[in-house]
Amino acid sequence: MDGTQGTQGAHGTEPALGARGTRSGAGASPYGPADTQRFDTEEDKRPGRTAFQRDRARVLHSAALRRLAGKTQVVTPGTRSPMWDASPRTRLTHSLECAQVGRELGAVLGCDPDLVETACLAHDMGHPPFGHNGEQALDDFASDCGGFEGNAQSLRLLTRLEPKRFVHDPRTGDLVSVGLNLTRAALDAATKYPWPRGAHPTDPHAVKFGVYADDLPVFSWAREGAPGDRTCFEAQVMDWSDDVAYSVHDFEDGLHAGHIDPNCLYAEPEREEIWAVAIGRYVPADTDPQELAAALDRLIDQEWWPHGYDGSAVAQARLKDATSQLIGRFCLEAETATRAVYGPGRLGRYGAELVVPREVRHECAVLKAVADRYVMQRAEQEALRADQRVVIAELAAALTARAPEGLEPHFRALFDQATDDHARKRVLIDQIAALTDASARSLHAALTARRG
Known part of the structure; x- marks a missing residue:
């Protein structure tokens, strides 16, 4: 069934696509009567x-x-x-x-x-x-x-x-x-x-x-x-939002609770344990650990990174800012990469795929692995x-x-x-x-x- 067929839903006034999976113009709605049924x-x-x-x-x-x-x-x-x-x-x-x-x-x-x-x-x-x-x-x-x-x-x-x-x-x-x-x-x-x-x-x-x-x-x-x-575009947005939210917030909670020592992210033996957690669980099994090392280093090098977190009020404010910066970074990179492929206009249903750059997925995965290693594995x-x-x-x-x-x-x-x-x-x-x-x-x- 394409987006123009089926019984009218309870509120099916949105413009329909010519066929599900195609776009009929920059301002066209991706949703038709079948979607609101x-x-x-x-x-x-x-x-x-x-x-x-x-x-x-x-x-x-x-x-x-x-x-x-x-x-x-x-x-x-x-x-x-x-x-x-x-x-x-x-x-x-x-x-x-x-x-x-x-x-x-x-x-x-x-x-x-x-x-x-x-x-x-x-x-x-x-x-x-x-x-x-x-x-x-x-x-x-x-x-x-x-x-x-x-x-x-x-x-x-x-x-x-x-x-x-x-x-x-x-x-x-x-x-x-x-x-x-x-x-x-x-x-x-x-x-x-x-x-x-x-x-x-x-x-x-x-x-x-x-x-x-x-x-x-x-x-x-x-x-x-x-x-x-295929998952629909909205499910892909939900899935990435889920990854972003729990990777960033679990890392934030781990720092706040004192389970994650920021200094451990610089020590080579500790970093190797993080890669071991990430590979196969959060990234494909054939991922090069050096890619994960580069991802963590990119984050650590940011001016807003919560260096030396000690739980003080100033440090808590910096951590909250880092949380916002990470979420903004992960979402903006996905938005930019997706727009580079599909251009302007309304995206939805089966008319597009969410594009998340490999480097950004690695940054997200590293945060998950840090929380896993130091919070969940206690x-x-x-x-x-x-x-x-x-x-x-x-x-x-x-x-x-x-x-x-x-x-x-x-x-x-x-x-x-x-x-x-x-x-x-x-x-x-x-x-x-x-x-x-x-x-x-x-x-x-x-x-x-x-x-x-």
Whole structure:
């Protein structure tokens, strides 16, 4: 389906493209009626808003977004560093910061800013308690029913689990949820990995995927007209904004907390450890360490770099300025490189690819690796992660033995409606993924204390 076909969406007044993936003039909108369509057609209660403004409002007011306030980003919420009495960033604060970066970058490139902000707000909604550590533990539990992946879980929340709109199933007459009932373009923009498990375009063993088997119908609907496995332009802006936000802010938090010593970035043995973390994890395995060394040196050589950070008020101000400078640098380089290829005009959907220079990706990757090496790899963090894996595994076992006991009413109803063991297990996974770090520990304590 191209951008001129399909039923008119709730607010489909934007000019359409002649065909999806082409541009029809410098001022033409990349969005047509098919992009603003919703899975279940509905009328706007407040005329005058665009479809993408409605999408943004629905995500912003969702319970799933609020729950991110209690989910780990890097440091577990509620824990403190001896040198730092401020609250650490959570999945929610990260999502809000990602949304600010993405909205501005998308706007200067001609994307609808509400559409990009919606994707950024929604991109981490499916992450379970305890961050990527909890994600791995849940994937182990879900190995016999399709696995677990935070990005696929985000799509499931947006299209099924977050209760906003229900429709009658034409086959059974039962009321079924269509989640937030976002537009096609919003669901597509929130999809980083547009393929199911095992269908990565180049690596069948890749762990990242964007949709579970039972969610393929709505995923296929959202991807109508998409060229193969390409991500849309807005999803690429969201993805880069995510990288920018967490690389810069994790580095900032690590310095502020006293975990990162600025002097270590000059010492050769320490630098080699940073390259070892980066290569294969944040940059391709064949990356030359000298490229990463050059990237770090370019950053250190900047006048605004937080040299000799000591935690004083003046140093904190310099660090905050460095944070702004880094974000501006990474976004401006992507904007400039993209414009050099596509020229002026509005970019969006499948009419362009975001261009991020290799050197800039290396600078971003180095910041990630520094935070990884000095914050995430601390001994106390590994001990905490081991305990978190035990909590998830024991909670999953307890729910398996006791369900529907322990399930929230919403998930209890889904459990009762499930038609087989795999479907019931998926409900247990959905329940655990919805928990915050604190509520996962609380439910684990309640269920394991009552064994036998």
